[in-house]
Amino acid sequence: MTGVERVDPAAPHVLASDLSATRGDGVFESIGVFDGRPQAVEAHLARFARSSAMLDLPAPDLDAWRRLVADAVAAVGDEPQVLLKLIWSRGDEFDDRPTGWLHAFAMPDHTAEHLDGISVVTLDRGLRSDVAETSPWLLQGAKTLSYAVNRAALREAARRGADDVLFTSTDGFVLEGPNSTAVALLDGVLVTTPPALGVLEGTTQGDLFAWAEGRGLATAVRATTVDEVRRASGLWLTSSGRLLAPVVRLDGAPLPVDVDLTRDAVAALRAR
Amino acid sequence: MTGVERVDPAAPHVLASDLSATRGDGVFESIGVFDGRPQAVEAHLARFARSSAMLDLPAPDLDAWRRLVADAVAAVGDEPQVLLKLIWSRGDEFDDRPTGWLHAFAMPDHTAEHLDGISVVTLDRGLRSDVAETSPWLLQGAKTLSYAVNRAALREAARRGADDVLFTSTDGFVLEGPNSTAVALLDGVLVTTPPALGVLEGTTQGDLFAWAEGRGLATAVRATTVDEVRRASGLWLTSSGRLLAPVVRLDGAPLPVDVDLTRDAVAALRAR
Numbered sequence: 037m038t039g040v041e042r043v044d045p046a047a048p049h050v051l052a053s054d055l056s057a058t059r060g061d062g063v064f065e066s067i068g069v070f071d072g073r074p075q076a077v078e079a080h081l082a083r084f085a086r087s088s089a090m091l092d093l094p095a096p097d098l099d100a101w102r103r104l105v106a107d108a109v110a111a112v113g114d115e116p117q118v119l120l121k122l123i124w125s126r127g128d129e130f131d132d133r134p135t136g137w138l139h140a141f142a143m144p145d146h147t148a149e150h151l152d153g154i155s156v157v158t159l160d161r162g163l164r165s166d167v168a169e170t171s172p173w174l175l176q177g178a179k180t181l182s183y184a185v186n187r188a189a190l191r192e193a194a195r196r197g198a199d200d201v202l203f204t205s206t207d208g209f210v211l212e213g214p215n216s217t218a219v220a221l222l223d224g225v226l227v228t229t230p231p232a233l234g235v236l237e238g239t240t241q242g243d244l245f246a247w248a249e250g251r252g253l254a255t256a257v258r259a260t261t262v263d264e265v266r267r268a269s270g271l272w273l274t275s276s277g278r279l280l281a282p283v284v285r286l287d288g289a290p291l292p293v294d295v296d297l298t299r300d301a302v303a304a305l306r307a308r
Numbered sequence: 309m310t311g312v313e314r315v316d317p318a319a320p321h322v323l324a325s326d327l328s329a330t331r332g333d334g335v336f337e338s339i340g341v342f343d344g345r346p347q348a349v350e351a352h353l354a355r356f357a358r359s360s361a362m363l364d365l366p367a368p369d370l371d372a373w374r375r376l377v378a379d380a381v382a383a384v385g386d387e388p389q390v391l392l393k394l395i396w397s398r399g400d401e402f403d404d405r406p407t408g409w410l411h412a413f414a415m416p417d418h419t420a421e422h423l424d425g426i427s428v429v430t431l432d433r434g435l436r437s438d439v440a441e442t443s444p445w446l447l448q449g450a451k452t453l454s455y456a457v458n459r460a461a462l463r464e465a466a467r468r469g470a471d472d473v474l475f476t477s478t479d480g481f482v483l484e485g486p487n488s489t490a491v492a493l494l495d496g497v498l499v500t501t502p503p504a505l506g507v508l509e510g511t512t513q514g515d516l517f518a519w520a521e522g523r524g525l526a527t528a529v530r531a532t533t534v535d536e537v538r539r540a541s542g543l544w545l546t547s548s549g550r551l552l553a554p555v556v557r558l559d560g561a562p563l564p565v566d567v568d569l570t571r572d573a574v575a576a577l578r579a580r
Binding site: 045046047048049050051052053054055056057058059060061062064091092121123125126130137139141159160161162163164167170171172173174175178180181182183184185186187188189191192206 | 317318319320321322323324325326327328329330331332333334336363364393395397398402409411413431432433434435436439442443444445446447450452453454455456457458459460461463464478
């Protein structure tokens with residue numbers, strides 16, 4: 037990596053011909069930093085490299101990114117909740133080199149969502165659950181900069197009076213949220229969707245499962261149908277910023293919330 | 309529109325937190341300029357406005373964009389082949405105003421593709437042909453900045469030794485190219501796919517059809533199956549820069565080329 041410098045985020049630093057801006061052609065990660073501790077850095081960097089490979093981007097220099105994360109964490113000081121956005125773009129359309137940047141900014145507090153939960157609607161992603169295998173050019177499972185559909189889905193949720201979205205496959209399986217991983221409590225087991233179904237491997241979900249297993253709670257990575265999840269004993273959307281948001285309504289129908297489990301898990305995830 | 313200024317494209321003008329660069333959240337158009345004449349400007353601007361509406365973006369001020377196009381055309385002088393890229397982004401993540409820019413640059417010459425044709429592979433877009441109606445949040449038919457899949461499809465074509473892609477729906481219909489509209493000659497009729505199937509309304513295809521009708525050639529906008537197109541008397545991919553590229557091979561099988569029609573149509577489209 038060449039030419040790393042610290043710059044003022046209020047000034048422009050991206051070319052108008054950068055393929056991030058003109059084609060959403062790149063990948064990203066969002067790392068949460070709570071009370072100065074960056075979370076799941078290695079899981080994020082591993083996924084950053086996997087996404088890059090899926091887009092045939094040059095491999096990001098993970099040592100350089102690791103140093104950049106450490107520098108950013110040192111720079112934000114005692115800000116309690118910070119998000120680090122790592123971007124790796126194919127670069128200027130008229131050049132042959134990728135461009136990358138890390139942007140650190142303060143996050144809003146998510147305590148209300150932890151306590152009150154969120155209302156979620158299911159939306160069809162339009163794809164079968166096997167496209168990651170049959171049609172790799174659809175980039176399902178890569179965390180790309182092409183998130184216009186994810187953001188349109190969130191606007192559709194708002195139109196329906198909901199806070200967030202659970203994407204489903206055309207063959208009836210639960211996928212993920214536009215910015216989150218879905219975790220359901222089914223027959224006493226915490227369950228999430230396998231990456232083979234074209235979803236991202238959740239970094240926060242990974243730590244949640246490790247914590248749950250330490251408490252003796254069983255976990256499983258397996259495909260679940262939407263019907264199954266409608267009868268779950270609990271459903272959460274996990275992500276780096278919000279950590280763990282309990283779903284209190286799915287398509288308008290109430291879902292049970294395990295208040296103690298949610299509170300303890302949020303505390304454990306924040307204390308990583 | 310406020311704050312229009314002419315700037316050096318070699319200097320950065322986009323914020324690292326602009327949602328074009330971090331989320332592919334915006335729309336675009338590419339207008340060809342041949343020997344100083346911008347092509348299909350009103351069709352492009354109308355589609356720019358439609359795409360913006362589909363993304364719930366503020367409506368672009370078309371009068372201001374029209375002036376911007378005219379200014380850019382005047383500025384590029386007698387450059388023979390120029391592409392104008394118009395970008396309308398949701399803007400800075402930390403602000404509530406869209407950002408827009410127009411970028412003019414010289415295009416390569418496409419004569420070889422007009423004469424020699426291109427080799428194309430069909431690739432499944434993974435979506436049914438009715439998703440534009442059933443699932444508008446998938447943004448099919450909007451020209452968004454989230455083109456990572458389009459670009460991945462082109463890399464997949466290159467891996468298969470081909471030049472370009474014809475996207476198909478899961479229910480077997482012909483859709484469009486990653487950067488082009490498909491036009492087939494079927495039983496003496498020039499046929500293209502209806503926007504209702506989730507494709508862009510082609511600006512170059514529109515002018516091609518108008519020209520063809522003037523020559524007494526019938527045209528139709530109707531759904532076609534992949535099997536039908538494999539038996540076409542001719543197949544072209546139309547776009548603003550390359551204009552009209554005859555497909556000489558589809559998935560490795562040769563297709564007939566109407567050399568005279570291609571030559572005359574390219575000349576007519578260039579002379580608009």
